[in-house]
Amino acid sequence: MTEHRSDPQLTDAGLLRHFLTIDGLSRQHLTDILNLADSFLNVEDRTIKKVPLLRGKTVATLFFENSTRTRTTFDLASKRLSADLIHININTSSTAKGETLIDTLRNLEAMAVDMFVVRHGASGAAHFIANKVSPGIGIINAGDGCHSHPTQAMLDMYTIRHFKKQFTGLKVAIVGDIMHSRVARSQIHALSCMGVTDLRLVGPQTLLPKKGHLWPATLFTNVEEGITDCDVVILLRLQKERMVAGLIPNEHEYFRYYGMTKERMLHAKPDAILMHPGPINRGVEIDSRVADGKQSVILDQTHYGIAIRMAILSSVMDTQVKTRQSRRIGYEH
Amino acid sequence: MTEHRSDPQLTDAGLLRHFLTIDGLSRQHLTDILNLADSFLNVEDRTIKKVPLLRGKTVATLFFENSTRTRTTFDLASKRLSADLIHININTSSTAKGETLIDTLRNLEAMAVDMFVVRHGASGAAHFIANKVSPGIGIINAGDGCHSHPTQAMLDMYTIRHFKKQFTGLKVAIVGDIMHSRVARSQIHALSCMGVTDLRLVGPQTLLPKKGHLWPATLFTNVEEGITDCDVVILLRLQKERMVAGLIPNEHEYFRYYGMTKERMLHAKPDAILMHPGPINRGVEIDSRVADGKQSVILDQTHYGIAIRMAILSSVMDTQVKTRQSRRIGYEH
Amino acid sequence: MTEHRSDPQLTDAGLLRHFLTIDGLSRQHLTDILNLADSFLNVEDRTIKKVPLLRGKTVATLFFENSTRTRTTFDLASKRLSADLIHININTSSTAKGETLIDTLRNLEAMAVDMFVVRHGASGAAHFIANKVSPGIGIINAGDGCHSHPTQAMLDMYTIRHFKKQFTGLKVAIVGDIMHSRVARSQIHALSCMGVTDLRLVGPQTLLPKKGHLWPATLFTNVEEGITDCDVVILLRLQKERMVAGLIPNEHEYFRYYGMTKERMLHAKPDAILMHPGPINRGVEIDSRVADGKQSVILDQTHYGIAIRMAILSSVMDTQVKTRQSRRIGYEH
Numbered sequence: 001m002t003e004h005r006s007d008p009q010l011t012d013a014g015l016l017r018h019f020l021t022i023d024g025l026s027r028q029h030l031t032d033i034l035n036l037a038d039s040f041l042n043v044e045d046r047t048i049k050k051v052p053l054l055r056g057k058t059v060a061t062l063f064f065e066n067s068t069r070t071r072t073t074f075d076l077a078s079k080r081l082s083a084d085l086i087h088i089n090i091n092t093s094s095t096a097k098g099e100t101l102i103d104t105l106r107n108l109e110a111m112a113v114d115m116f117v118v119r120h121g122a123s124g125a126a127h128f129i130a131n132k133v134s135p136g137i138g139i140i141n142a143g144d145g146c147h148s149h150p151t152q153a154m155l156d157m158y159t160i161r162h163f164k165k166q167f168t169g170l171k172v173a174i175v176g177d178i179m180h181s182r183v184a185r186s187q188i189h190a191l192s193c194m195g196v197t198d199l200r201l202v203g204p205q206t207l208l209p210k211k212g213h214l215w216p217a218t219l220f221t222n223v224e225e226g227i228t229d230c231d232v233v234i235l236l237r238l239q240k241e242r243m244v245a246g247l248i249p250n251e252h253e254y255f256r257y258y259g260m261t262k263e264r265m266l267h268a269k270p271d272a273i274l275m276h277p278g279p280i281n282r283g284v285e286i287d288s289r290v291a292d293g294k295q296s297v298i299l300d301q302t303h304y305g306i307a308i309r310m311a312i313l314s315s316v317m318d319t320q321v322k323t324r325q326s327r328r329i330g331y332e333h
Numbered sequence: 334m335t336e337h338r339s340d341p342q343l344t345d346a347g348l349l350r351h352f353l354t355i356d357g358l359s360r361q362h363l364t365d366i367l368n369l370a371d372s373f374l375n376v377e378d379r380t381i382k383k384v385p386l387l388r389g390k391t392v393a394t395l396f397f398e399n400s401t402r403t404r405t406t407f408d409l410a411s412k413r414l415s416a417d418l419i420h421i422n423i424n425t426s427s428t429a430k431g432e433t434l435i436d437t438l439r440n441l442e443a444m445a446v447d448m449f450v451v452r453h454g455a456s457g458a459a460h461f462i463a464n465k466v467s468p469g470i471g472i473i474n475a476g477d478g479c480h481s482h483p484t485q486a487m488l489d490m491y492t493i494r495h496f497k498k499q500f501t502g503l504k505v506a507i508v509g510d511i512m513h514s515r516v517a518r519s520q521i522h523a524l525s526c527m528g529v530t531d532l533r534l535v536g537p538q539t540l541l542p543k544k545g546h547l548w549p550a551t552l553f554t555n556v557e558e559g560i561t562d563c564d565v566v567i568l569l570r571l572q573k574e575r576m577v578a579g580l581i582p583n584e585h586e587y588f589r590y591y592g593m594t595k596e597r598m599l600h601a602k603p604d605a606i607l608m609h610p611g612p613i614n615r616g617v618e619i620d621s622r623v624a625d626g627k628q629s630v631i632l633d634q635t636h637y638g639i640a641i642r643m644a645i646l647s648s649v650m651d652t653q654v655k656t657r658q659s660r661r662i663g664y665e666h
Numbered sequence: 667m668t669e670h671r672s673d674p675q676l677t678d679a680g681l682l683r684h685f686l687t688i689d690g691l692s693r694q695h696l697t698d699i700l701n702l703a704d705s706f707l708n709v710e711d712r713t714i715k716k717v718p719l720l721r722g723k724t725v726a727t728l729f730f731e732n733s734t735r736t737r738t739t740f741d742l743a744s745k746r747l748s749a750d751l752i753h754i755n756i757n758t759s760s761t762a763k764g765e766t767l768i769d770t771l772r773n774l775e776a777m778a779v780d781m782f783v784v785r786h787g788a789s790g791a792a793h794f795i796a797n798k799v800s801p802g803i804g805i806i807n808a809g810d811g812c813h814s815h816p817t818q819a820m821l822d823m824y825t826i827r828h829f830k831k832q833f834t835g836l837k838v839a840i841v842g843d844i845m846h847s848r849v850a851r852s853q854i855h856a857l858s859c860m861g862v863t864d865l866r867l868v869g870p871q872t873l874l875p876k877k878g879h880l881w882p883a884t885l886f887t888n889v890e891e892g893i894t895d896c897d898v899v900i901l902l903r904l905q906k907e908r909m910v911a912g913l914i915p916n917e918h919e920y921f922r923y924y925g926m927t928k929e930r931m932l933h934a935k936p937d938a939i940l941m942h943p944g945p946i947n948r949g950v951e952i953d954s955r956v957a958d959g960k961q962s963v964i965l966d967q968t969h970y971g972i973a974i975r976m977a978i979l980s981s982v983m984d985t986q987v988k989t990r991q992s993r994r995i996g997y998e999h
Contacts, residue, residue: 048389068421068422076445084716086738088738099944106965107968112969278436280432282433299443615769632772632773
């Protein structure tokens with residue numbers, strides 16, 4: 001299967017050795033992860049919410065950006081897989097003493113860490129690390145700059161499949177700051193890969209892709225129009241930085257034109273689901289009655305996020321274990 | 334047993350589903366916890382200091398106030414019960430990004446956290462959370478404002494029972510800033526509940542309850558008089574904020590009139606025990622010779638604190654597991 | 667074996683009850699640790715990288731100085747021995763509230779912590795704590811001031827033995843800020859103990875020991891001369907504080923005269939190994955081509971560091987368990 005040869009996240013046999021981006025993965029890859037997550041969801045219903053799949057393996061979170069929520073989900077996913085977990089606080093680490101990122105990485109490798117969960121403010125950081133890491137060690141992208149947040153997109157796909165059963169024929173709208181959102185980028189790839197053909201991107205002109213873009217989606221600046229007849233409405237979190245940068249006037253104006261209210265949701269299908277990656281800004285991109293309403297599946301997304309991350313961690317580890325023919329080659333002098 | 338119906342921490346059957354305050358608990362409830370702690374104390378003497386009671390359960394500490402000591406005791410208690418533990422750092426969490434406390438809580442629930450250990454600067458915070466939390470999840474109050482610190486009071490009861498065998502007939506004095514102390518409030522409830530009738534509150538007028546108070550205790554401004562013939566002398570930590578607020582002049586003056594010295598302790602019974610919730614201020618509320626003397630049981634309190642917290646965590650979890658008929662109702666759409 | 671009687675880290679029978687300094691240990695002690703580390707190195711090659719040796723034991727890291735790397739190695743070593751681990755953040759702990767270090771220590775003892783891993787900016791801090799700690803609890807020195815960093819020296823000995831097979835006849839140079847380095851101090855003791863007789867200390871006059879010193883080593887200010895015919899070249903990290911203090915002019919000048927380049931390394935033996943405790947300053951004490959070159963065993967040092975720390979933790983725990991005749995004496999009133 002030579003088509004995978006140059007893909008940094010797949011082995012020659014097409015197995016997932018890192019999880020960096022949705023781009024380049026097949027529908028089968030995504031479906032395998034969703035199905036594996038199904039089996040992990042049952043783990044939570046057990047009296048003992050643990051499986052020994054990663055027992056004796058070491059997972060390190062390497063977060064260059066703060067994100068308690070995402071880190072907590074990986075923390076819980078690792079513990080429920082029985083892994084040993086270490087958190088590397090980059091601000092107080094050797095990197096802060098002038099050590100290069102690669103040196104920090106090599107040292108953690110030398111400590112026999114099996115997998116890194118990386119979050120970084122720069123687009124491409126996880127790919128960069130995946131290219132530099134020694135064979136046998138898996139990299140999971142937990143968000144890099146404006147580029148990608150693939151584990152979020154996977155839990156979104158899980159949520160959609162759970163409530164809508166299939167992707168074919170679905171109408172899906174993503175509403176908000178599409179331009180700067182790594183979540184949106186990963187969702188667009190994933191939805192397209194799963195067979196969604198009616199995808200709408202909705203937001204103010206300043207936050208939408210430019211004309212001539214190649215995204216498999218239609219653009220809307222009018223939110224009522226954009227979500228009309230949709231099965232799935234996905235809101236994005238509005239970042240305060242966009243106001244500072246002058247791309248939108250202020251929170252109230254944004255809410256007035258794009259905030260999701262009960263009235264606006266009437267334009268979508270009556271059984272439409274409403275999603276949001278969290279944390280939500282009540283009264284900015286979403287009205288409280290919608291956030292807490294019947295169509296909201298926001299907490300379900302969080303719920304499925306643990307099982308999805310368990311599925312991704314264990315898939316990548318599985319590939320790495322299989323391909324570790326001669327472990328720790330770098331230390332055999 | 335309808336008398337429990339409106340009590341947020343008890344089920345209709347009178348079982349402990351949260352642990353928020355001593356107020357409203359019966360002597361039987363307290364005695365059950367003390368007896369259960371007895372059995373956990375033996376765990377520490379084993380070669381392997383662990384029991385599998387909470388294996389596969391997730392405990393989250395949610396500390397809005399720093400307290401390394403209290404958090405460490407819950408950390409150790411959870412680990413010795415084999416639970417998985419996550420620490421939520423509120424300062425860097427989504428709550429800091431503008432998410433409401435309830436949204437943070439709902440998200441952690443959705444991650445299948447089984448129990449929250451909450452510390453907050455506002456009185457009533459743990460009750461507030463207990464009222465909002467989904468069925469099946471237990472809340473432990475690890476200190477809320479000036480209101481309550483019930484796990485501290487329980488370890489104090491354990492210590493008193495250990496050294497004095499029974500509560501009936503005991504004379505107990507609490508010395509210090511009674512007015513602003515959540516520890517004192519919980520101790521007063523617990524001592525009263527356990528049958529102590531001769532309870533004295535000792536301190537400067539500015540730090541004692543006002544006239545007309547309904548506490549089951551006698552007030553003293555003279556410390557020698559207050560501790561006379563006592564079996565148990567409990568000191569409170571003097572907070573620097575009281576000096577800033579002008580309620581007491583300074584540390585030296587406080588020590589001169591209320592600091593516990595060997596000479597002062599002679600007023601209590603010869604076999605009296607001396608207690609303090611820690612951390613102690615040597616030379617402020619306590620003289621070093623007393624802190625390190627034969628009557629001091631301060632380190633025993635710390636020691637019993639782990640077993641008491643194991644008892645409380647496992648009692649609450651036990652109730653929650655029993656009452657989880659349909660787990661995760663909120664996620665069954 | 668009365669010769670051990672006054673040694674704080676050895677029992678009367680010569681067993682290691684703390685690990686504070688290399689000074690005073692015999693070649694047999696060091697060799698036993700190296701051999702034990704051999705057996706732990708295999709643990710990393712297993713599918714499940716864990717042994718149950720410290721199951722149910724509690725290890726607390728007590729770091730008064732930040733050091734992500736050293737703390738992470740002890741974290742991983744403890745987890746791979748199946749211990750429960752707690753990190754005490756001294757900045758937010760009770761010590762910050764005015765509690766004395768000894769009170770903090772006594773409280774952690776009372777929580778049934780079995781071992782403390784201590785890092786402190788003051789020389790002698792680990793000894794001080796070892797003198798104060800209750801019987802049955804082990805202290806590991808993870809670096810104290812300019813005094814000692816014995817676990818680092820042990821992993822260095824492991825690395826040298828691994829690559830050079832024996833110590834007799836080896837020529838070893840340590841290059842850098844000898845005067846202020848706890849790493850160098852511990853290495854000198856360890857190398858001397860293991861039988862190295864040709865030991866050279868190389869650096870600018872301002873960073874070398876003064877004339878009349880009693881160290882078993884020859885001093886060199888010329889680096890080419892100092893490393894001539896060496897089997898092992900150990901570089902030290904250059905601390906920025908030395909420049910501020912005026913002991914060296916600046917990084918570029920240091921590199922010009924002492925930075926290890928490929929050309930300079932030609933003065934050592936062709937099969938010489940190059941070591942560095944990390945984190946490395948590329949372009950200051952070491953050129954990148956040397957750091958990443960064939961002679962560099964810097965990452966091997968990190969790698970062996972986990973196994974060495976597992977060996978030290980389990981040796982000390984083993985002694986403490988043996989000598990705990992009456993556990994928790996302080997709490998038997």
